Amino acid sequence: MTTPEDPSVPAPPTGETAPDEVSAGAAATLDAAPRNPTTTEPEGSEPPPPDEPEAEIGADETAASPPARLPDGRRLVTLSPADRRRQSRRDFFLFGASAVAAAAAFYAVLPDTTRERILSEGEREFLDSLEARVGLGAKRRENILNRALTFDDDVAEALYSPRRLVRTYRRSDLTPVPNNYAGETPDSDYIPDWKLTVEGLAGGTPATLGIGDLLPRFRRRDQITRLCCVEGWSAIGWWGGFRFAEFLEAFPPEPGARWAKLESSVNLDSDGDPDPYFVSIDLATARHPQTLLATHQNGEPLSVEHGAPLRLLAPMKLGLKNIKAVTRIVYSAAEPPDYWNLQGYSKYDGL
Amino acid sequence: MLPEVTAPATAAPATPDRVVVQHHSLVRISHWLNVPILLAMILSGLSICWAAPVLRHAPRARTGSTDYLADLGYWAVAHVPGQKGFATPRTWFYDHFSLGHGILAEALRLHWLFAYLFMANGLLYLLGLALGGGYRSLLPRLSDARGSLAMMRYYAGLLPAKLLRRHWPHPPLREKYNPLQKLGYLSMPLAGGAAVATGWAMHKPAQLGWLERLFGGYDRARFFHFFLLWLFVAFVIPHVVLVIADGWDTFRSMVVGWSERVPRRSDDDA
Numbered sequence: 001m002t003t004p005e006d007p008s009v010p011a012p013p014t015g016e017t018a019p020d021e022v023s024a025g026a027a028a029t030l031d032a033a034p035r036n037p038t039t040t041e042p043e044g045s046e047p048p049p050p051d052e053p054e055a056e057i058g059a060d061e062t063a064a065s066p067p068a069r070l071p072d073g074r075r076l077v078t079l080s081p082a083d084r085r086r087q088s089r090r091d092f093f094l095f096g097a098s099a100v101a102a103a104a105a106f107y108a109v110l111p112d113t114t115r116e117r118i119l120s121e122g123e124r125e126f127l128d129s130l131e132a133r134v135g136l137g138a139k140r141r142e143n144i145l146n147r148a149l150t151f152d153d154d155v156a157e158a159l160y161s162p163r164r165l166v167r168t169y170r171r172s173d174l175t176p177v178p179n180n181y182a183g184e185t186p187d188s189d190y191i192p193d194w195k196l197t198v199e200g201l202a203g204g205t206p207a208t209l210g211i212g213d214l215l216p217r218f219r220r221r222d223q224i225t226r227l228c229c230v231e232g233w234s235a236i237g238w239w240g241g242f243r244f245a246e247f248l249e250a251f252p253p254e255p256g257a258r259w260a261k262l263e264s265s266v267n268l269d270s271d272g273d274p275d276p277y278f279v280s281i282d283l284a285t286a287r288h289p290q291t292l293l294a295t296h297q298n299g300e301p302l303s304v305e306h307g308a309p310l311r312l313l314a315p316m317k318l319g320l321k322n323i324k325a326v327t328r329i330v331y332s333a334a335e336p337p338d339y340w341n342l343q344g345y346s347k348y349d350g351l
Numbered sequence: 352m353l354p355e356v357t358a359p360a361t362a363a364p365a366t367p368d369r370v371v372v373q374h375h376s377l378v379r380i381s382h383w384l385n386v387p388i389l390l391a392m393i394l395s396g397l398s399i400c401w402a403a404p405v406l407r408h409a410p411r412a413r414t415g416s417t418d419y420l421a422d423l424g425y426w427a428v429a430h431v432p433g434q435k436g437f438a439t440p441r442t443w444f445y446d447h448f449s450l451g452h453g454i455l456a457e458a459l460r461l462h463w464l465f466a467y468l469f470m471a472n473g474l475l476y477l478l479g480l481a482l483g484g485g486y487r488s489l490l491p492r493l494s495d496a497r498g499s500l501a502m503m504r505y506y507a508g509l510l511p512a513k514l515l516r517r518h519w520p521h522p523p524l525r526e527k528y529n530p531l532q533k534l535g536y537l538s539m540p541l542a543g544g545a546a547v548a549t550g551w552a553m554h555k556p557a558q559l560g561w562l563e564r565l566f567g568g569y570d571r572a573r574f575f576h577f578f579l580l581w582l583f584v585a586f587v588i589p590h591v592v593l594v595i596a597d598g599w600d601t602f603r604s605m606v607v608g609w610s611e612r613v614p615r616r617s618d619d620d621a
Contacts, residue, residue: 068369070371070613070614071525071526072487072488072525072526072527073484073487073488074371074372074373074488074527075371075372075484076369076370076371076372076613077369077370077372077609078368078369078370079368079369079370079609080368081368084370084607084609084611087607088603088606088607091606091607091608092606092607095383095606098383099383102384102386102387103387105387106387106390106391109391109461109464110450111450111451111454111457111458111461113450113451113454113457114450114451114454117446117451144464145457145460145461145464146460148460148461148463148464148467149460149463151463151467152463152467156555156558159555159558159559160558161558164557164558164560166556166557166560167556167557167560167563167564226556226569228556228569229403230402230455230459231402231403231455232399232400232402232403232405232553232573233403234569234570315557316557316558340456343456344456344457344460345455345456345459346459346463350555350557350558351554351555351556351557351558
């Protein structure tokens with residue numbers, strides 16, 4: 001490898017060289033640069049590149065000088081000390097302003113509990129009043145965060161395909177399924193009198209069904225699928241029951257219905273007081289071949305802990321949609337409310 | 352490769368007016384946007400983790416805890432000065448390093464919001480890499496293997512050499528990044544992509560079942576996602592330390608885009 005040691009190697013005029021040669025030439029010049037670069041004189045034949053005030057990064061480079069590149073491909077540009085100062089000032093101003101804006105936006109979306117934990121009341125009042133002044137109040141925050149949830153729900157709905165099946169497992173893959181009743185587990189007293197009421201039917205009159213009306217009527221299906229909880233844990237369970245799709249054929253909803261609201265009147269809160277649970281299910285998901293109205297687990301009738309005598313099993317939805325001990329189904333054209341959505345969780349919950 | 356002597360030279364050699372373009376504006380913007388976005392992802396992610404810890408063990412006899420991060424809280428309350436009075440040791444870690452415990456709905460909303468911002472920001476970064484040609488400085492070469500060893504040797508000996516006041520030269524650098532830097536900076540977009548992919552695998556295991564399987568199932572995807580969190584943390588700490596050690600020019604180049612360190616052959620520490 002020859003390395004030019006002599007800085008006086010003449011630099012011919014440029015302009016006709018191919019890009020590759022240009023970059024090689026630039027590199028040669030750089031590599032040949034003397035230990036003391038200040039002694040290098042500008043090329044004789046070429047006028048020194050004009051001090052373009054607009055010689056900015058990313059700006060068109062044809063104006064000032066031909067492109068010069070380091071061997072690794074990085075571009076060299078001419079920028080006078082004055083321009084460097086000017087550009088640095090501008091960019092650091094933008095950087096600072098953006099940092100302030102980002103910090104404000106970050107604070108604006110922080111949950112109230114987090115603010116209460118890290119800030120004193122005085123600091124909170126000060127920041128909240130600042131925040132309100134720039135239009136980033138609590139209402140705006142709720143809107144932004146709920147938009148994120150709806151957007152994510154819309155993505156999930158767009159991803160949904162009625163033909164796509166969830167993964168099924170073998171018996172050896174079974175895991176314990178935790179009883180994750182949000183409140184207390186109800187007493188089994190309700191089971192003998194249990195009835196399922198169905199409303200919003202095509203016929204108009206609601207239907208009231210006992211478990212004996214249902215079990216003989218539909219074909220029993222068994223499947224081993226994963227139940228994914230919104231909290232992050234999951235469990236593989238063996239469920240038996242009949243397809244919601246077949247139930248929908250037997251008890252067809254009124255024309256135009258797109259939703260089902262499933263309710264459980266036996267649900268209790270953590271103090272043991274009645275706390276009816278309800279979920280919204282889009283009928284597209286209800287008609288999925290793996291969506292069951294489950295009556296059995298591990299080949300046995302459902303236990304109270306898991307929603308005897310009939311629960312929803314929709315493995316393409318989060319666990320919280322898999323309502324236990326269903327007592328009422330209402331079909332509707334409009335989207336019904338959902339228990340956890342009212343508490344800040346998403347409402348489509350498609351997996 | 353050193354260029355040929357006879358190659359024609361261009362306008363100006365390394366005059367003091369020349370600067371080297373380091374980072375495309377989109378790369379700089381996405382780099383800094385990562386600060387609030389990753390912070391929000393980590394803080395909300397750990398809050399989500401509280402609801403169902405990823406790494407668990409059999410209940411401890413004394414505390415009943417099954418969560419390693421909760422264990423850290425018990426340890427901290429017992430040993431960290433000033434934390435003795437903390438009322439709920441089980442939540443200590445989450446109350447100090449996340450948005451807080453018991454706010455799953457809030458944390459999920461923030462995690463989704465910032466996840467979409469993170470993905471958009473990643474696209475911005477890739478666009479900047481493509482437009483500015485910065486990807487060239489990130490792609491490793493086979494010949495980097497030897498350079499990596501030299502850099503490891505350099506880092507390993509740096510502190511002893513400083514203590515013994517020995518001259519400990521930086522291995523010569525002909526490129527934007529040394530081979531270890533290259534690996535570090537390349538690992539971040541890869542880790543970002545893996546964090547997004549494992550996130551989707553957990554978020555849509557039914558519709559994106561192939562992705563869930565790719566990571567070896569739902570629980571493994573969770574584990575990888577959680578592991579990547581710590582990889583980001585493990586990257587950021589030395590990253591900040593090394594940028595401070597490297598000096599103002601390096602920091603400034605991520606704001607203004609250019610560096611005054613135009614390498615010459617004699618430069619060892621570009």
